[in-house]
Amino acid sequence: MTTYIPPLRDIRFTMEEVVGLDAITALPGFEDATSETADSILTEAGHIAEGVLSPLNRAGDEDGARQENGVVRTTPGWKDAWATIVEGGWNGLPFSPDFGGMGLPNLFNHAVHEMWQAANMAFTLNPMLTQGAVNALSLYGSEEQKAYYLPKMVTGEWTGTMNLTEPQAGSDLAAIRTKAAPEGDKFRLSGQKIFITYGDHDLADNIIHLVLARLPDAPAGVKGISLFVVPKMLPDGSRNDVKCVSLEHKLGIHGSPTAVMSFGDHEGALGELVGQPHRGLEYMFVMMNHARLAVGLQGLAIAERAYQQARNYARDRVQGKPVGWTGSGPASIVHHPDVRRLLMTMKSGIEAMRGIHYTAAAFSDIAHHHPEPNARYEASQRLEFLTPIAKGWCTELGQHIASLGVQVHGGMGYIEETGAAQHLRDARITTIYEGTTAIQANDLVYRKILRDKGAFAHTLLAEIAALAAELSADGLASLQAVGTRLSEAAAAAARAVNWLVGQTGEDPRLAAAAAVPMLDLTGILVGGQQVALAAKVAKAAMDAGRDHDGFYAAKLATAHFYAEHTLPQAAALERTIIAGSATVMGVDEAIL
Secondary structure (H helix, E strand, O other), X not given: OOOOOOOHHHHHHHHHHHHOHHHHHOOOOOOOOOHHHHHHHHHHXXXXXXXXXXXXXXXXXXXOOEEEOOEEEOOOOHHHXXXXXXXXXXXXXXXXXXXXXXXXXHHHHHHHHHHHHHHXXXXXXXXXHHHHHHHXXXXXXXXHHHHHHHHHHHHOOEEEEXXXXXXXXXXXXXXXXXXXXXXXXXXXXXXXXXXXXXXXXXXXXEEEEEEEEEOOOOOOOHHHOEEEEEEOEOOOOOEOOEEEEEXXXXXXXXXXXXXXXXXXXXXXXXXXXXXXXOOHHHHHHHHHHHHHHHHHHHHHHHHHHHHHHHHHHHHHOEOOOOOOOOOOOOOEHHHOHHHHHHHHHHHHHHHHHHHHHHHHHHHHHHHHHXXXXXXXXXXXXXXHHHHHHHHHHHHHHHHHHHHHHHHHHHHHHHOHHHOHHHHHHHHHHHHOOOOOHHHHHHHHHHHHHHHHOOHHHHHHHHHHHHHHHHHHOOOOHHHHHHHHHHHHXXXXXXXXXXXXXXXXXXXXXXXXXXXXXXXXXXXXXXXXXXXXXXXXHHHHHHHOOOOOOOHHHHHHHHHHHHHHHOOOHHHHHHHHHHHHHXXXXXXXXXXX
């Protein structure tokens, strides 16, 4: 397995030149978030990724979390790595200094977590979930709850979890049965939750569980769900009635303890209501949306890790004589045309995903910090639209890229000792947890496109079409090709949106049958927008004579590849959406 090298220059390029770091650091509250601060943060976070987390990735896969005599123990080295995070204050990077945070933009945090997820995805799930819990308590917790829990959760001295899923419910949260009985100003919870990431571990003194449960007078369905904060350790130092029943045996992310949690086997787990009764799902969506973006970031991160390993292997592995090879003797496989195609598919997809995720992070910063309400509202709308794409499309692509990494290795990719297989196994969960790809696709279609009959979607499509026209008018052939293919993809997406809107009064099942292909089409298009913006910036840098080492020329070449190899898929997906949805529902279930 090759060592992970943080792609700092690519990250800085996307942050500064494509997304526009200056506009984010100029927002109120980010006065200390200078370009120099970004450089220092990213460099040090990169050192942690490369020197602390990456060396533990293989160990976590081979010697994962385990339960011994009721105690969950993490992989050797995990504790020291977590101490590095806590001592450096890293978990508090995006949070208010009022609770011990750094008060820096989410864009910075996103870049840091890309590197850490790539270095060691199983480990970085812990700060990911903890940050989500901090977000939820910051918004909806009482002043007393915030004063007690947040200082130690922000530092990472205490970690956080999200407890939604139950054995009988799965993704159907309306079916949860965990109960919360009032006891004075507290509540006693009883029930079982499954798939709880870092539900128990030995890294922190306390674990703060955010738990969805029902009060005795709760109405049926999702409108009867409340949110409770339930600590592993109570303020008096005693153990709460919460325990890990078992750990799941998983395909990947072995270093991350995925727990079956039991609340209230005896007197009942003591917890506090967060916010108002029966609004728990609304509150939990803050944590869920954070997790969806963070899991989407895992798609980007694991793709980068797989790409680096495949690229290095292809450069070193000598085998055969490539078609058209004029050198003497065999050559490294990077010279074989199809290996080159595979690597460029990986590289261009990664750059598209990075643009999507960093743009989403920037919209998050604007939505929370811009002084103008209209700007905050528009950024919030754009972030909402991008979220299912960033989660659903990017995880599917990340999984695909991890699979291509195995393919580049050939037979050696299927052998565990090379490490390529681990990336594919780790990536497989990303399309499932925090809402499957179908759930993300339904969110995009029903809540983002159809809620206003496609109006907002067409606004975004018009912006992409305008960018495409600008590039098509450029004198450079490669930039013209990017513009042309982007224009064609935007037109295909517009026709698909119009078809979806037209189906609202017809068979409602057709839009659902078209949802995942629509997510794919939109992801390909928005990814194309990002590589097109990067190409535009690169062309300007080259015209100004700033491309001294070929970095910007590579960005232009990557965009050209994406335009000719990925954007044309939009037309096929349009056909699948419009003509293929009825064939899904036309199949007799007896033949399935």
